[in-house]
Amino acid sequence: MKRFQTIVAIVLAVVFMFTTMGISQAEAVGGTLIIKEPVYYQPQLLEVISNKDGSITGEVMVDSRYAASVILQVSDGTGEVIREIELVNESKKGIQAPSGIKKKISTNTKLLRVDGELRSVNVTIISFTVPAKILELSPNEYEVSVETSNTVVKMEHTEYQYSEKQTIGIQGGKVLTTSFPVSFPGALEMDNDGKLIITLNLTSIYDKSTFYLVVMDEKSRQVKRIKLKTKQRTISSKDLNLDTGTYTIYIEVSDVKGSANSNRVTLVIPDSSKVISGDDDFPGYVKVSEDGMITINLKITSEYQKAKFNVVIKNDNGKIVKRIPISTKNSKISTKGLTLSSGNYEILLEMVLQGKKYYSSAASWSYGTSHVFSVPTGQAFPGGIKVNTNGTITINLQWKSSYSSYHANVVVYDIYGDVVKRIPITDKNPMISYRELGLSTGGYNIVIEIVDPDSEMSASTLPTFIPINQSKDIVIFIDGELQVFKKAPVEINGRTLVPLRAIFEALGARVDWDEATQTVTAMKDGTTIKLTIGSKVAYKNGKKLNLDVPAQLFNGDTTMVPIRFVSEALGAKVTWDGYSNAVIISND
Structure with a gap:
């Protein structure tokens, strides 16, 4: 009897441990206890801002199970950790942080989607300010990250988590060295019009430095300084005043202690005597077959x-x-998956070079006008597709005996x-989940198709766009194409913020940055947008636009704005797909 009681006690203790210690989640199904794999939230540096007085301000979100110890790590240009600053230590609860570090700690619940299922994780949010006297860093660029652990004292069974690193530029603080900084204090960019945009984060260490714009030709010879x-x-x-060719441009800063170079940009100067209009001068051509297969031929030389x-x-x-959008690898495109009604069309190539657009000669094509099929296509098709918010697709097909x-x-x-996928329909109104499709991350169009196997004629619905996201990150689609940006979208206080310059330029706008006033100006088709970092008010052709949250500068070089602002500013259609964690932007 005692042995039986002991076994029962052990089983109950194990179940209690699983359900209370956060090791994994458990649920009872039909009298059977099912232990689910644990879900963890990787620590995230939501933002890190370098202040003029040499201090840094930031916010970090960590899994509460790993919030016993939270340490901010600062690394130099070699990747070596040179500072470790304690933000949280569970053994010091209620004790005011020494050394003047300001912090605010709160808790929340984060929902994570795992295998199509929402799982909740308790998270701890730490807002902090570390003064310059604690950092003791010279003005330069550094990488910051966060180390978290599930115990205060480091032991053999201690588990650690690490955030991704972010780069910051320290603007003040205690100068520890008189050697010249290894990293360049800023960046060089070039917009679509070929204008070079210089960003400099200057401190007193550069008072006696000289800055040069350096231009190198294709043979690495310096042609301008x-x-x-x-x-x-x-x-x-x-x-x-450069001749035709391809050039590499960067900025050099130097003084008696040494020198450093900025990042490099490439400038292509095309032959100014060449007028690109039609296939005689355009670097390629396009053809289209009767069945709607578009063939692309590009002849890319160095100037393009x-x-x-x-x-x-x-x-x-x-x-x-x-x-x-196409690349040199995409030699053929089928029109069958495109949203087109019956009619006559012209198909041509468009080239965007240094802010200007050029077009090839057009190929004519007729769609759906030469054959008559008993099943209507497009909007008159007998059925439709509904994309549901839970990651499923409802297929409605009005089948007739004919x-x-x-x-x-x-x-x-x-x-x-x-x-990429063709699935026979066997039920009248089937439902398909995103998971069943087995697609990789990207944008797809889905249609219902009815085919006559004898004549090979077919009809289909208008395509419906579906975003597929196999990652845990927020993704952005513009006109159906998955975007990859230097700075990924972030979620702050329930609002999704996106990189302004990258999205506006993808939508065809020109973006300028005024460092002195911290103001962004975007222009497209006669529309001018102005907004200032930290302000919740923007201006569209002089008229006020209110933002949900202020425009914010991340890592000192990326302006982030709420997604709704993109729609109001440029008239683009912006939607949010909660299941796929995706922002969908249409430029139509």
Whole structure:
């Protein structure tokens, strides 16, 4: 009897440990206890800001099970940790942090999607300010990250988690060395119009330094070396008076102690005597077959290496109804997966180079006008597709007895119109989940298709876009294409913030930055947008636009704004897909 009681006690203790210590989640199904794999939240540095007085301010979110010890780590240019600053120590609860570190700690619940299921994780949020006297860092660039652990004292069974590193530039503080900084104090960018944009984060260490704009040709020969004024922030590439060719440009800062170079940008100067209009001068051409297969031929030379290419489809009225980004690898695109109604179209190539657009000769194409099929296509198709908020797709097909010899399928196309999945329809109104499709992260179009196997004629619904996201991060789609940005979207206080410059430029806008006033100016099609970092008010052609949260500067170089601002500012259609954790932007 005692042995039985002992076994029962052990089992109950194990169950209690699983359900109370956060090791894993458990639930009872039909009298059976099912232990689920534990879910953890990786620590995230939500933001880190370098202040003018040499202090840093930031916010970090960590899994509460790993909040016994939270340490801010600062690394130098070699990756070596040179400072460890204690933000949380469970053994010191209630004790005011020595050394003047300011912090605020709160708790919340984070929902994570695991295998299509929402799981909750308790998180701890620490807002902090570390003064310059604690950091003791010279003005320079450093990497910061967070180390968390589940015990205060480091032991053999202690488990650790680490956040991703972020780069910051220390602007003040205690100078520990008189040697020249290894990293360049700023960055160099070039907009679509070929204007060079200079960002400098200057401190007293650079008072006696000289800045030069250096231009190198394709053979790495220096062809220009121009002394810059420290207040000079923009240079037009036209003012450089360069011959046709490809150039590498960077900024050099130097004094008696040494020198450092900025990042490099590439400038392509095309032959100014060449007028690109039509296939005679355009670096490529496009053809289209009767069945709607678009064949692309590009001849990329060095002067077009930095150009971006699109396939453009125009309707009878000359309006662009579809713009499809392409690369030199995409030699063919099928129109079957594109949102097109019956009619006559022109298909041509578009090249964007240094802010200007050029077009090839057009190929004519007629869609759905030469054959008559008993099943109507497009909006008149007898059925439709509904994308649900829980990651499922409802297929509604109004089947008629006259269709008995036809086949019905659900067809999935990628953004280039290629078929990636074809699923026969067996039920009248089936439901398909995103998971069943087995697709990788990306944008897809899905249609219902009815095919006559004898004549091979077919009809289909208008395509419905579905975003697939196999990661835990927020992703962005613009006109169906998955975007990859230097700074990923972030969620702050329930609001999703996105990188302004990257998205506005992808939508065809020109973006300028004024360092002195911390103001962003964006221009597109006669519309001018202005907003200032830290302000909840922007201006569209002089009229006020209110932001949900202020525009914020991340890592000193990326302006982040709420997604709704993109819609209000440029008239783009912006939607949020909660299941896929995706921002969907349409430029139509």
